[in-house]
């Protein structure tokens with residue numbers, strides 16, 4: 001049985017759907033801190049900080065794999081620093097320890113481009129480079145990466161991780177990140193015909209279409225263990241674009257669309273992150289290949305959201 005922690009989040013919803021398609025509905029136990037009324041198939045309420053309940057569920061459902069997705073993202077974490085640190089770190093230890101104790105076999109835990117900071121080379125950021133994050137989210141992801149590698153090397157724990165870029169999908173909304181504008185913009189374009197962006201026009205960030213991100217996650221988890229050479233977290237490049245460029249792409253499909261800019265506190269976070277990422281190691285080790293570029297992604301999102309809004 002596969003257990004997903006944080007099934008109601010932006011990645012969780014789509015991962016549950018895809019894993020159930022692949023492995024069978026009954027093989028994937030979705031959990032979230034809140035009851036998810038619309039979730040079909042096995043579901044249990046679980047607060048990621050409730051270690052006893054986690055142990056109970058692992059035993060009850062004979063869980064062998066955990067995808068641990070619960071976290072406070074970059075913008076929200078800045079507003080609840082202590083809680084973000086507690087949630088992002090303690091819950092990771094609970095899952096790592098389950099594997100160390102031999103109670104589960106495999107873990108997926110997402111890291112982020114937020115592990116990088118102002119002294120990291122911004123263009124084509126290498127896998128191994130300066131990591132000096134300035135946000136509590138980035139600090140917790142970097143510490144988490146170090147712990148994943150530590151557990152892998154010292155306790156033979158099979159934990160796999162990706163440094164997700166900004167993730168963009170139309171099926172679910174992101175919750176409190178710096179890259180959220182790139183999801184919001186499509187909804188506002190269709191609903192209002194205009195969008196006020198909280199980042200400036202030339203803020204280039206690495207992003208990825210959810211289809212690619214979910215496929216990457218599952219491919220990484222299905223790769224033979226001996227191919228997984230990086231035990232901390234793999235860089236994943238995705239597509240690099242600015243608000244101005246995504247707006248231009250939307251305008252090709254919705255010609256009257258207008259964008260304006262009102263940068264807020266998230267600008268500083270964006271400025272500390274890379275603009276593009278080198279993912280050669282993921283390509284070499286588990287044959288990673290991206291499918292969606294900015295225009296293919298935009299066309300797909302707008303086509304699907306149009307159905308939703310009409």
Ligand code: AKB
Nearest residue numbers: 073074112177178179
């Ligand atoms: C965020 O903006 O916080 C996330 C991330 C890049 O990890 N989308």
